Amino acid sequence: MNPSNQYDPKKKVSDSSEKDDGWWKSILAEEQKYAGPERPRRKPGGPGNRGTESRSRGAGVRKGLRREPSARAGSPAQQSNGEYKPVQLDWVDWTRVLELQEQETVCYAEVVGFNRGGLLVRTQEFQGFVPRSHLAAAINGQKITEQLLESLVGQEMELKVIECDPERGRIVLSERAAQSAPGSRHGLLQTLQVGQQIEGVVTNVTPFGLFIDLGGVEGLVHISELSWGRVGHPKEVASPGDKLAVVVLELQSDRGRVSLSVKRGLPNPWSTAPERYPVGTDFDAEITEVVHFGAFAKLEEGLEGLIHITQMGLHHRLDPRLVLESGMKVKVRVLQVEPDRQRLSLQLLGEPWNSEEQGPTWLDTPGDHA
Secondary structure, eight states: OOGGGSOOTTSOOOGGGSOOTTHHHHHHHHHHHHHOSOOOOOOTTSOOOOOOOOBOOOOOOOTTSOOOGGGOTTOOOOEETTEEOOOOOTTOOHHHHHHHHHHTOOEEEEEEEEETTEEEEEOSSOEEEEEGGGSHHHHTTOOOOHHHHHHTTTOEEEEEEEEEETTTTEEEEEHHHHTSOTTHHHHHHHHOOTTOEEEEEEEEEETTEEEEEOSSOEEEEEGGGSOSSOOSOGGGTOOTTOEEEEEEEEEETTTTEEEEESGGGSOOGGGGHHHHSOTTOEEEEEEEEEETTEEEEEEETTEEEEEEGGGTTOOTTSOGGGTOOTTOEEEEEEEEEETTTTEEEEEEESOGGGOTTTOOGGGGSSSOOO
């Protein structure tokens, strides 16, 4: 990468890139959707905890592994829309779990259930959850299907504890982390720095971003950090198994969480937009999206502007979606450039919907459209 384009953590980020209140909510959503909402602790002497839900083949727990009446394998599934919700387990040895996490020790656990989010596993000392993105098969590019998850029930896995939260009764494990050398995860978290550029492998694609394996540590690239332009869905940018160059935005070493960016390692087209696209000049553009109040047009990769309906020369009651379509080549005039807010206002020139080559598809339909 060009050193001049490296991310400077001291440099002020534009308003449009600042994290809003939902930033960390979306960053944590992938794991929270597996864990479900925090559950209140039961009072001592109260009714026993309800059984942990899982779909399994009813396979018994292997010898040496503890089967508790309050959380037995094969019990009815305690799920909400297919999502795993942990329960408070009085028999968990939290001291031992924290020790496993701190020392990055490999432990052996039996798969006792599964849901669409991953696997429910159990040892003599605790019960935990393995997200599907932390299975070894995910990093190898293998598709994690429900059939694959079901086939793992009853098997023993080598895992590492990557998160332990006694207050929430939550233990998260990883098969991928267990394949790395002892201490590598802790070492990487200690050496990572904000602004550092590093290459990782995409492990999971979600509607709100990409999860990247940095070599024992997993980070998230929020959808707003994938490109300087607009991204409809992260799958447009990458797929599981792809290698991506990323920049470290934020670290929570104590919780093993890393916030990453793809676009910060690339030139920012907005920084020089006023010089390259002066107000009042005309340029070729491509329609990328049409909405009821106007259309978005791309001048170059990462640089899009809005053509408001009032700048289209249309009747005020005519919906732009009737005359414009994504992919149309149009001529536009620059009305305003705001690089700090990453906003560009454009005016549509001519009537591209009257073009024989790229008029709206509905105009090709036989019949009278008057």
